[in-house]
Amino acid sequence: QPVLAVVGRPNVGKSTLVNRILGRREAVVQDTPGVTRDRIAYDALWAGRRFTVVDTGGWEPKASGLQASVAAQAEIAMNTADAVLVVVDASVGATATDEAVAKVLRRSDRPVLLAANKVDDERLLAETASLWSLGLGEPHPVSALHGRSSGDLLDAIVKALPEAPRDHDRPAGPRRVALVGKPNVGKSSLLNKLTGQERSVVDSVAGTTVDPVDSLVELDGEPWRFVDTAGLRKRVQTASGTEYYASLRTKTAIDAAEVVIVLLDASEPISEQDLRVLTMVVEAGRACVLAMNKWDLVDEDRRHQLERELERGLVRVPWAERVNISALTGRSVRKLAPALRTALQSWDQRVSTGQLNGWLSDLIAATPPPVRGGKQPKVLFATQAGIRPPTLVLFTTGFLEAGYRRFIERKFRERFGFTGSPVRINVRVRE
Ligand code: GDP
Numbered sequence: 001q002p003v004l005a006v007v008g009r010p011n012v013g014k015s016t017l018v019n020r021i022l023g024r025r026e027a028v029v030q031d032t033p034g035v036t037r038d039r040i041a042y043d044a045l046w047a048g049r050r051f052t053v054v055d056t057g058g059w060e061p062k063a064s065g066l067q068a069s070v071a072a073q074a075e076i077a078m079n080t081a082d083a084v085l086v087v088v089d090a091s092v093g094a095t096a097t098d099e100a101v102a103k104v105l106r107r108s109d110r111p112v113l114l115a116a117n118k119v120d121d122e123r124l125l126a127e128t129a130s131l132w133s134l135g136l137g138e139p140h141p142v143s144a145l146h147g148r149s150s151g152d153l154l155d156a157i158v159k160a161l162p163e164a165p166r167d168h169d170r171p172a173g174p175r176r177v178a179l180v181g182k183p184n185v186g187k188s189s190l191l192n193k194l195t196g197q198e199r200s201v202v203d204s205v206a207g208t209t210v211d212p213v214d215s216l217v218e219l220d221g222e223p224w225r226f227v228d229t230a231g232l233r234k235r236v237q238t239a240s241g242t243e244y245y246a247s248l249r250t251k252t253a254i255d256a257a258e259v260v261i262v263l264l265d266a267s268e269p270i271s272e273q274d275l276r277v278l279t280m281v282v283e284a285g286r287a288c289v290l291a292m293n294k295w296d297l298v299d300e301d302r303r304h305q306l307e308r309e310l311e312r313g314l315v316r317v318p319w320a321e322r323v324n325i326s327a328l329t330g331r332s333v334r335k336l337a338p339a340l341r342t343a344l345q346s347w348d349q350r351v352s353t354g355q356l357n358g359w360l361s362d363l364i365a366a367t368p369p370p371v372r373g374g375k376q377p378k379v380l381f382a383t384q385a386g387i388r389p390p391t392l393v394l395f396t397t398g399f400l401e402a403g404y405r406r407f408i409e410r411k412f413r414e415r416f417g418f419t420g421s422p423v424r425i426n427v428r429v430r431e
Contacts, residue, residue: 001043001050001051001052001353001383002051002052002082002083002161002162002163003051003052003053003054003080003081003082003083003383004021004044004051004052004053004054004081004082004083004084004085004157004161005054005056005076005077005078005080005081005083005084005085006018006021006053006054006055006056006077006084006085006087007056007070007073007074007077007084007085007086007087007101007105008070008086008087008088008098008101009066009070009095009097009098009101010066011089012087012088012089012117012118013087013089013117013118013144013145014055014056014087015055016117016144016145017085017087017115017117017142017144017150018042018053018055019144020142020144020147020150021044021046021053021150021154021157022042022044022053023044023045042054042055042353042354043352043353043354046154046155046157046158047154047155047158049158049161051082051157051158051161052353052383054077054080054081054381056073056074056076056077066097067096067097067100068100070097070100070101071097071100071101071103071104074086074101074104074105075104076380078104078105078107078108078110078112080380080395080428081110082110082111082161082162083110083111083112083113083157083160083161083162084105084108084110084111084112084113085112085113085114085115085157086098086101086102086105086112086113086114086115086134086136087115087117088114088115088116088117088131088134088139089117089118090116090117090118090119090124090127090128090131090139090141091118091119091120091124091127093127093130093131094130094131094133094134098134099134102134102135102136105136106135106136111160111161112136112137113136113137113140113153113156113157113160114131114134114136114137114138114139114140115139115140115142115153116128116131116139116140116141116142117142117143117144118143118144118145119141119142119143119148119149120143120145120146120148124141125141128141140152140153140156173225174216174222174223174224174225175224175225175258175259175340175344176214176224176225176227176256176257176258176259177224177225177226177227177257177258177259177260177261177340178226178227178228178253178254178256178257178259178260178261178286179191179226179229179232179253179260179261179263180250180253180254180260180261180262180263180277180281181262181263181264181265181274181277181293182246182265182271182273182274182277183246184265185263185264185265185293186263186265186293186294186327186328187232187263188232189327189328190261190263190291190293190325190327190333191215191217191226191229191232192327193327193330193333194217194219194226194333194336195215195217213227213228213229213230214226214227214228214229215229219336219337219340220334220337220338220341222337224337224340227253227256227257228249228252228253228256247276250277250280251280251284254280254281254284254286255284257286258286258287258344258347258388259286259287259288259289259340259343259344259347259420260281260286260287260288260289261288261289261291261336261340262274262277262278262281262288262289262290262291262320263291263293264290264291264292264293265293265294266292266293266294266295266297266298266302266306266324267294267297267298267302269309270309270310270313274313275313275316278314278316278317279316281317282316282317282422285388285389285422285424286347286389286422287340287343287344287346287347287389287420287421287422288317288320288343288420288421288422289320289321289323289336289339289340289343289420290314290317290320290321290322290323291322291323291324291325291336292306292322292323292324292325293325293326293327294326294327294328295324295325295326295331295332296326296328296329296331298324310322317422319413319418319419319420319421319422319423320343320420321339321342321343321419321420323335323336323339339420342419342420343419343420343421344420345420346390346417346418346419346420346421347387347388347389347390347420347421348387348388349387349390349416349417349418349421350384350387350390351384351390351416352384353381353382353383353384356382356383356384356392357381357382359412359415359416360379360382360394360408361379363408363411364379367407369396369398369400369401369404370401370403370404372398372399372401375397375398376398377396377397377398377399377400378396378397378398379394379395379396379400380395380396380397381395382394382395385426389421389422389423389424390418390421390422390423390424391423391424391425391426392412392423392424392425392426393426393427393428394408394425394426394427394428395428396427396428396429397429398429399427399429400427405425405427408425409423409425
C-alpha cells in the first residue's frame with residue numbers, strides 16, 4: 001500500500017495531525033516517554049483507501065542542527081514515500097526551517113501536500129494564504145486539535161497518493177499448480193493417479209476454457225488447474241528431449257503456476273538436478289510443496305540417509321511442507337491438496353504495517369543488527385510491499401548483513417507463519 005510521510009519542524013503539531021489522520025485521539029508513541037520511537041509507521045484508512053502513515057518525528061538522520069535535521073528528514077521522506085505531507089504552524093507562519101524543508105521538497109517528483117495547522121479561528125484562516133510563498137502549492141488549513149477540515153485534507157491526501165500497486169491480479173478460476181521434477185521421478189504417474197483417483201473434471205466444468213496443455217483436476221472437492229501437463233499425460237514417456245529442453249519446460253510450467261509441487265525421488269540420492277528445480281521455484285517466487293515420491297521403496301536405512309540429505313539439500317526451502325507419497329500405491333496423495341492450500345494462503349498473506357513494525361522494533365531492540373564500520377544500522381520502518389510472493393521492504397540507515405536478513409526472515413516466519421511460501425526481504429538504505 002502507498003506510503004505517506006509526514007514532515008515538519010517540531011511543535012507544529014505533526015503527531016496530533018497524524019492521530020487525526022489515523023482517526024484516534026491518544027497521543028502517538030513519541031509523546032510517551034519510554035516507549036520506543038521506532039514505531040513510526042501506521043496503517044490508515046480513508047474513503048476506502050488504505051495507506052501507511054510514517055511520522056518522520058521518529059527518524060534520526062545524522063545531521064546537526066534543527067534546520068539540517070528536519071531538511072534531512074524531508075529528503076528521506078521524499079525518497080522513500082509515495083507522497084509527503086508537510087506540516088507548518090499557521091499561527092507562526094513560515095519559518096526559516098519551514099523554508100529549508102520546502103526547498104528540499106520543491107525538487108520532489110512525488111506529490112507534496114501542505115497542511116497549515118493550528119488554524120483554530122477565522123483570523124488564522126486568512127493568514128494561511130501567505131503560505132503559498134513556500135512554493136508547495138495550496139495550503140490546506142486544518143486544526144489537528146479540533147479536527148477542523150481534516151476530512152478535506154484526507155480527501156486531498158488519498159487523491160494525491162498513487163493507487164496501491166496492484167498485487168499482480170490473478171485471473172479468476174482454479175488456482176494454478178505445476179508438477180515438476182527430474183525425468184522419471186513420477187510426474188506422469190502422479191498426474192494419472194490424481195486424475196484417476198479423484199474425478200477428472202477436464203470436460204465437465206461449464207464455462208471454463210481449459211488450455212489444451214493444462215488439466216483441470218478436482219482435489220479435495222475443489223478444482224485445480226495443473227499447468228503445462230500435455231507432456232505428462234502420455235503414459236509412455238518418450239526418452240527424447242535434452243536436459244536443456246526438459247529444464248525449459250520446467251521453467252515454463254513454474255512461471256505459469258502459482259504453487260509448485262516439486263517431486264523428489266525418495267528412493268534415490270537428492271541430485272544436482274533436484275536442487276536446480278528448487279532454485280527455479282524460489283527464484284520465480286512461487287509457493288511450493290515438496291512431495292517425496294516412491295515412498296513405497298523407502299526402508300528404515302534409506303529414511304535416515306534421506307533425512308541427512310534433506311538437511312543439506314533443502315537449505316533454500318526450509319519453509320516448504322513435505323509430504324511423503326507414492327504415486328504407485330496412492331499413499332498420502334490426499335495430503336497434497338491441504339498442503340497446496342496452506343502454501344497458497346501464505347503466498348497471499350499480508351501483514352499490516354502496524355503489526356510488522358511493532359514486531360520488528362521489538363526484535364531489533366532485543367537483537368540489533370551487527371555494527372559495520374563503527375556504525376549501527378537502524379531500521380527506520382518496514383512495510384510489506386507486496387504479496388505473491390510476500391515481499392518486505394526495510395528502510396534502513398545502513399547495510400544489513402545477509403546473516404542478519406536471514407535472522408529477520410526466520411523470526412518473521414516464527415511470528416507470522418508463511419509456511420510453503422518464499423518471503424522476500426528488500427533493504428533500502430537511506431543516509
Ligand atoms: P516422470 O518422468 O516424472 O513423468 O515419471 P513417470 O511417472 O513416468 O515414472 C517413472 C517410473 O517411476 C515409472 O516406471 C513409474 O512406474 C515409477 N514410479 C512412479 N511413481 C512411483 C512410486 O511412487 N513408487 C514406485 N515404486 N515407482 C514409481
